[in-house]
Amino acid sequence: MNYDFNFDIHIMVNSPINIIKKLNLTNKTTVIVHNECGGVEESVNFLKSLNIPVGIAFNPESDISLRYHEIVKKILLMTVIPGFGGQKMIKKCVNKIDVVKRIYNDNVFVGVDGGVNLKTIHMISKSDFFVVGSEFFRSVDKGSYILDLKREYYRNK
Structure with missing residues (x-):
């Protein structure tokens, strides 16, 4: 697959390695796995061996861990209990957000x-990126919705 943009794959399953091994990954893809899922360490090490950027997602009740601080490129903070949209x-x-930036020294x-x-x-203006799901798909004019989100996000930066 040829593309000239970066994108994230957010894998929300136990034993993410089973999915990861089936993907055609490039270094333009960041794979984000959940800290709470089984097999995270195996997945992180596998991705690292392929030089694929790695991200870790933390559920709302989880403490932020330094466990992967030398490996991860992104931390995704879940601000809902994962499982369903809306x-x-x-x-x-x-x-x-501040805790992660302090622990990871803005790295x-x-x-x-x-x-x-x-x-x-x-x-969430202190974050570096955000994910929008249900609200986007419910919007009538998706282009305008994205522009409005970006405007509000950067207004508060």
């Missing part, structure tokens, strides 16, 4: 996933 953001999770990109919409985007 949930409201757990606002106390937003404070973890990773910090993202937020869960409950991100036009009403909550201002709260």
